[in-house]
Amino acid sequence: MSGLSPSLPTGSFAPGSTPRGADAARDVRRSDRVTAQPQHLAWPRRLNRVLVLTDLLAVAVSLVVAQIVRFGTPDVRGGSIDTLYLGVAVAIAVLWMLCLAATRSRDTRIIAVGMIEYQRVVNATLWTFGVLAILSFIVQLEVARGYLAVALPVGLALLLTGRMVWRRTLNSLRRAGRCLTGAIVVGPAADVQRVVSQLRVNLRAGYRPIGVVITDGRRLHDPEPLPMVDVEDLPAISRRTRTRAVMIAGNLPGGHAQIRELGWQLENAKTELILVSRLTDVAGPRMHLRPVQDLPMVHVDLPQYSGVNHAAKRVIDVVAAASALVLLAPVFAFLAMSIRLSSVGPIIFRQTRVGLQGQTFTMFKFRSMVVDAEARLAALQAERDAGNDVLFKIKDDPRITPIGKIMRRYSLDELPQFMNVLIGDMSLIGPRPPLPAEVEMYEDRVNRRLLIKPGITGLWQVSGRSNLSWEDSVKLDLSYVENWSVTGDILILLKTIRAVFRKEGAY
Structure with missing residues (x-):
């Protein structure tokens, strides 16, 4: 993967806007030139190839595992390989790969950005087995249900894992300045400034600003000045420098007619030609373009807090929580014994939290602090971390017991919350469950966190945990409430496992 991007050569094409006079010459330095882009970008093709190979490997492994689990290891020397299931496996693999291609799950525009890539992988997998079920019915082909019951989840898990690995690799390359697409940003100074700043921070978008067009005549306050281009010269400059993206930020002086002409x-x-939406904190799947003649409309799906998807979320919660309580029973017993032997007090810590629609409930945790932790809270208020005006979290809290530090480091103290999920007070994924005192300090917009059940984990858990400021925590929770999906929950769950072992922000 290290060879995904060639080094980007610098160009010698002058910007289209050259101010006249000595004063203007001082404003635009001779070194400010739009960077010429490579004639051919190698990294998108290489990325596509490695994704195809990774997907094919994941599909093949899942089918081999399904064969072994359902029918046992074949005796190749005895010639007992089931030719029927060998043919079925090949057919499933071909169909699966075709569905992954048909759903455009490897489109460069969605790779390593948001949830759409994962949603398309899930959709391709469901389409594969849906088509297989229909074909089996039509041709009267009897395929063992156990075989498919193993191949589907194993294959989906491997596909998503492979995409996550390559996403991390691509993002690390982008942080190093590679695998980025050069873009010229067009619009009023304030909008251009916002987009340029976001592109420099959010490298996952995959674009690097290489020039700007300011349409309102104002000065751009940029610590890293970019070449200035006249809007009239933009098409010629884009062609000569092989610029692969022109971003429209805000309104152009000529309105929609000028955008059409530029196109x-x-x-x-x-x-x-990219139109940067002014809709913030709205996930891509919620926006739909309706191309009505002379009146193109963007529909935004409003959040829904009931219905089939929420029923499916509840079913997943019940099944997962019940399974976790059974499978983790030995861990529960070991932690309970460790807490009992290491300090005086109850094993389970009960605390009142606020859940769905502002209803209070009792949240369960393994006790990780001394018994009089609440009484000692007031004395520690002066030591609270800066940047979080509502949540009280301090590093090296003296109230935490030795076994409590270990449990908190790996989030083991939160395991009893599976009982809250089973009861229905919480969900596996959701906003952080707040204390009543926190809710009393909420602004009106923050109360939207209570429109959905709190979760054992969520965006806050995989994005920094206790290291987050109050504003960042609220932004993540509100983003989840507005844009949640079953696919997104699966991704957060996978990220939670990584966050637990990285131990960032856990104290």
């Missing part, structure tokens, strides 16, 4: 001028060039 015409960029035709037959290897350039994307």
Whole structure:
């Protein structure tokens, strides 16, 4: 993967806007030139190839595992390989790969960005087995249900894991300045400043600003000045420098007609025309373009807090919580014994939290602090960490017991919350369950966190945990409430496992 991106050569094309006079010459330095982009980008093709190979390997492994689990290890020397299931396996593999391609799950525009990539992988997997079920019924082919019951979840898990691995690899390369697409940003100074700043921070988007077009005549306050281009010269500059993305941020002086004209001028060039939406904190799947003649409309699906998806979420919660309580019973017993032997007090700590629609409930945790922790809280208020005006979290809290430090480091103290999930007070994934005192300090917008059940884990858990400021915690929780999906929950669950072992923000 290290060879995904060639080094980007610098170009010598002057920006389209060259101010006149000595004063203007001082504003635009001679070194400010739009960087010429490589004639051919190798990294998208290489990325696509490695994704195809990784997907094929995941599918093949899942089918081999299903064969072994359902029918046992075949005796190759005895010639007892089931030719029927060998053919079925090949057919499933071909169909699965075709569905992954048909859903455009390897589209460069969605790779390593948001949830769409994972949703398309899930959709391709469901389509595969849906088509297989229909074909089996039509041709009267009897395929063992146990075989498919193993192949589906194992294959899906391996596909998602492979995509996560390559996503991390691609993002690490982008942080190093590689595998990025050069973009010229067009619009009023304030909008251009916002987009440029976001592109530099959110490298996962995959774009690198290489020039700007300011349409309102104002000065751009940028610590890293970019070449300035006149809007009239933009098409010619884009072609000569092989710029592959032109981003429209805000309104152009000529309105929609000017955007249309710019699109015409960029035709037959290897350039994307991107309209940067002003809709913030709205996930891509919630936006749908309806191309009505002369009146293109963007529909935004409003959040729904009941219905089939929420029923499915509850079913998943019950099944997962019940399974976890059974499978983790030995861990529960070991931790309970360790708490009892290491300090005086109850094994389970009970605390009142606020859940769905502001209803209070009793949350269960393994006790990780001394018995009089609540009484000693007031004395520690002065030591609270800066940047979080509502949550009280301090590093090296003296109230935490030795076994409590270990449990908190790996989030083992939260395991009894599976009981809260089973009861129905909590969900596996959701906003952090707040204390009543915290809720009393909420602003109106923050109360939207209570429109959905709190979770054992969530975006806050996989994005920094206790290291987050109050504003960041609220932003993540509100983003989850507005944009949650079953696929997103699966991704958060996988990220939680990684976050637990990385131990960042756990104290």
